[in-house]
Amino acid sequence: MTMTTSYKQPNAQGYYGKFGGAYIPEMLHQNVEELRTRYLDIMYEAEFQKEFQQLLRDYVGRPTPLFLAERLSKEFGATIYLKREDLCHTGAHKINNTVGQILLAQRLGKKRIIAETGAGQHGVATATVCALKGMECIVYMGEKDIERQAPNVARMKMLGATVVPATSGSKTLKDATNEAIRDWINNPHDTHYIIGSVVGPHPYPDMVARFQSVISEEIRQQLKAKTGSELPTHVMACVGGGSNAAGAFYHFVDEPAVKIVAVEAAGHGVNTGMSAATTALGTPGILHGSKSLLMQTADGQVVEPHSISAGLDYPGIGPMHANLFDTHRGIFLSATDEQALAAAFHVAKTEGIIPALETAHAFAVIDQLKLSSTDVLVICLSGRGDKDLATYMNHM
The missing domain is CATH 3.40.50.1100 (Rossmann fold)
Incomplete structure (x- = not known):
């Protein structure tokens, strides 16, 4: 069993105790590896932190x-x-993470953003930062969630995002995530996937936790x-x-x-x-x-x-x-x-x-x-x- 020294950060392989890691199809290896090798260096460079803190203060309202x-x-x-x-x-709270990840995506040279959303709050937060930075935004959302969170769907569309319904399975968050992962596999070079929670392959759980x-x-x-x-x-x-x-x-x-x-x-x-x-x-x-x-x-x-x-x-x-x-x-x-x-x-x-x-x-x-x-x-x-x-x- 791989042990961690802290409850808040995973070990080098992305494990918190028995849990974590990166179990991904070969097609995603390059994307995830690029993130893993660069996220900490980018996040803690002075210029990044300056812009991140300024946006948290003046845009998010922290x-x-x-x-x-x-x-x-x-x-x-x-x-x-x-x-x-x-x-x-x-x-x-979702905006704390999307502000951080859009700045990261910019520094990785990505031009297109995809996201999954359940309640729609992460979708809105992603659409918001994409509008702020002038990036294309595609949000995957379960068909059932689109019905029960209509105001958030309207907000995403007003912010310029394309909302794509996930029509398989329970038509909720799990299915939206599946669709977003499929998209990322098909568009590995120009696309950054902004995951909205502390889930997904390493380094996402750690990266999202650090932003939050x-x-x-x-x-x-x-x-x-x-x-x-x-x-x-x-x-x-x-x-x-x-x-x-x-x-x-x-x-x-x-x-x-x-x-x-x-x-x-x-x-x-x-x-x-x-x-x-x-x-x-x-x-x-x-x-x-x-x-x-x-x-x-x-x-x-x-x-x-x-x-x-x-x-x-x-x-x-x-x-x-x-x-x-x-x-x-x-x-x-x-x-x-x-x-x-x-x-x-x-x-x-x-x-x-x-x-x-x-x-x-x-x-x-x-x-x-x-x-x-x-x-x-x-x-x-x-x-x-x-x-x-x-x-x-x-x-x-």
């Missing part, structure tokens, strides 16, 4: 606030802060200013593939005093056959270029996931998170569709913030943490609920 949720704190008898990623340009790590970097600074300590007792985030969680956990995973809490989508219930709770149901396997935990049959066929939230409707989990689960470093909980809906309405009425359905899963399990008055919980509020209003209205 730092995002760390908000003390007074009424929720009172309700649960602890101090609860919300990291307001919903206030980023485009309405979610600005979330936990800011949390530490903001907590210090507010409480005198950089460390909360708990950091919590929802997990599908897991990019907002990776960003929120990044600068805390190597701090044993901080409890790491990941919340998955239980759908209709973990054992109903209509769920996306990967760590509860998954076994080690290979999906979309890396070894991780995934929901699969005994003979290795991927089991179709289900969640009311398009962004959590994925049958796998990023290798960084699989390692956190496998080593018991992270606490993995899940919330059903109904619990997430109830939590979304509750947070809206309690704090005046309408959260994305994804984030609502995290709010739904606060009571399971059994918090005490000395606990400080930071929840990554990964996105705003505008895109989910149709779903919310159906349940009013």
Whole structure:
């Protein structure tokens, strides 16, 4: 077994403990290898960092606030802060990564960008940075997700992107990812694939986590200013593939005093056959270029996931998170569709913030943490609920 020295970064082969690596068709070897050998050098050169930080500040609107949720704190008898990623340009954390990757693509000389999207937030964020930099943008999206996330589809088109429906399988995120990978195989030279989560072949999980790590970097600074300590007792985030969680956990995973809490989508219930709770149901396997935990049959066929939230409707989990689960470093909980809906309405009425359905899963399990008055919980509020209003209205 390949061990890592840190929970936040993989080893040279791209493994977090038992999970990670790059399992790719020969056709993609050149692309992935070019990325692997160059991403760190490009990301940490002074000129790149200068442009990246400037765009995060002036375009994305960072730092995002760390908000003390007074009424929720009172309700649960602890101090609860919300990291307001919903206030980023485009309405979610996804933009942190797309800004970083478009700058990387430019420096690699790529002219065409492809992406996959579930809830549409990553698609919007990719279309946004492509418009900003004048690049062609093709977004693959499951036909089912196109229906349930119509406002985001309209935004992508307005930003100049071509939205291509994935019509196979469950017609959701997994299928959109398959289509994007096919495109990349067919256009290896001029195309960069902006993966939206901490999934895919190495170096994607590490690269996306590094771009998103600005979330936990800011949390530490903001907590210090507010409480005198950089460390909360708990950091919590929802997990599908897991990019907002990776960003929120990044600068805390190597701090044993901080409890790491990941919340998955239980759908209709973990054992109903209509769920996306990967760590509860998954076994080690290979999906979309890396070894991780995934929901699969005994003979290795991927089991179709289900969640009311398009962004959590994925049958796998990023290798960084699989390692956190496998080593018991992270606490993995899940919330059903109904619990997430109830939590979304509750947070809206309690704090005046309408959260994305994804984030609502995290709010739904606060009571399971059994918090005490000395606990400080930071929840990554990964996105705003505008895109989910149709779903919310159906349940009013």
